[in-house]
Amino acid sequence: MGLLDGKKAAIFGVANDRSIAWAISEALHAEGAELAFTFAGEILEKRVRPLAEGIGSRIILPCDVTKDEEIEKVFTRLKQEWGGLDIMIHAIAFANKEDLANPYVQTSRHGFHLAMDVSAYSMVALARHAAPLMEGRGGSMLTLTYMGSEKVIPNYNVMGVAKAALEASVRYLAHDLGPKGIRVNAISAGPIRTLAASGIADFKEMLHHVSERAPLKRNIDATEVGKTALFLCSEWGSAITGEVLHVDAGYSIMGK
Ligand code: NAD
Numbered sequence: 001m002g003l004l005d006g007k008k009a010a011i012f013g014v015a016n017d018r019s020i021a022w023a024i025s026e027a028l029h030a031e032g033a034e035l036a037f038t039f040a041g042e043i044l045e046k047r048v049r050p051l052a053e054g055i056g057s058r059i060i061l062p063c064d065v066t067k068d069e070e071i072e073k074v075f076t077r078l079k080q081e082w083g084g085l086d087i088m089i090h091a092i093a094f095a096n097k098e099d100l101a102n103p104y105v106q107t108s109r110h111g112f113h114l115a116m117d118v119s120a121y122s123m124v125a126l127a128r129h130a131a132p133l134m135e136g137r138g139g140s141m142l143t144l145t146y147m148g149s150e151k152v153i154p155n156y157n158v159m160g161v162a163k164a165a166l167e168a169s170v171r172y173l174a175h176d177l178g179p180k181g182i183r184v185n186a187i188s189a190g191p192i193r194t195l196a197a198s199g200i201a202d203f204k205e206m207l208h209h210v211s212e213r214a215p216l217k218r219n220i221d222a223t224e225v226g227k228t229a230l231f232l233c234s235e236w237g238s239a240i241t242g243e244v245l246h247v248d249a250g251y252s253i254m255g256k
């Protein structure tokens, strides 16, 4: 008997086996959920397909969230294959590399729009398509955010602004979808070495800084985000919606 036996989950944001979305997938699968995956581009398909097939997933679809047609096709297929949906995981972010290196004040109009589109608006678009499939089943949606939305983290820049919009969207989506019995939440994760963190200047120093100051005196790993995601998306989280839950070894509570 698993906590999620018979539940159907759509996972957006696996790039490889170090992705936070993959750790969440493993946690949901271990409790009996059936999963569908999307990938952004052919290069990532080569990584995602073997991982998905390894846990028995049959639905593996392209979805660049900047393309409305691709989003529509995913949900059309999910409706055909499953007839409904219980869980949606959004673990997607992107900003131009130069916008994570130059001063925030230099952010171009295009760079701002891109980060907002991929990292914040995509949650709204996916939620709009997922909601009709979740009606009457008590669905749950979850996204991933970072403390750079609340406090200045040098170089996080336009991503911090996009995450602030994402977190506010979680609250507005929770208000819209709550009457249908659909919950919408975010996990604010501490820094984890993933593809999205590779090439970030001084990431090692940042991990060290956090582990010295966080109450638990350590960093977190993706499996801990997976366990929290399982809790939030399962019956155990049934009264939690519109929430941003920090999974960060306590780092964000500190004032010094
Ligand atoms: P990751 O690189 O494994 O995942 C990021 C995903 O975003 C990739 O799968 C990539 O394909 C996808 N993506 C980018 N542009 C896309 C587009 N146009 N369409 C569809 N997908 C697109 O890295 P991760 O660290 O697992 O990131 C997952 C989420 O976790 C992100 O929202 C990130 O902001 C958040 N997060 C990460 C950390 C960290 O330190 N790694 C901390 C807190 C929050």
Ligand code: 0WE
Pocket (backbone or CB within 6 Å): 093, 094, 095, 096, 097, 100, 145, 146, 153, 154, 155, 156, 159, 191, 192, 195, 196, 197, 198, 199, 200
């Ligand atoms: O959300 C993120 C990373 C998001 C991200 C990463 C990249 C790198 C490659 C978005 N866009 C891109 N674009 C690229 O071209 N994190 C929470 C991880 C992260 O990124 C940082 C961090 C942390 C932590 C950037 C600066 C400072 C800290």
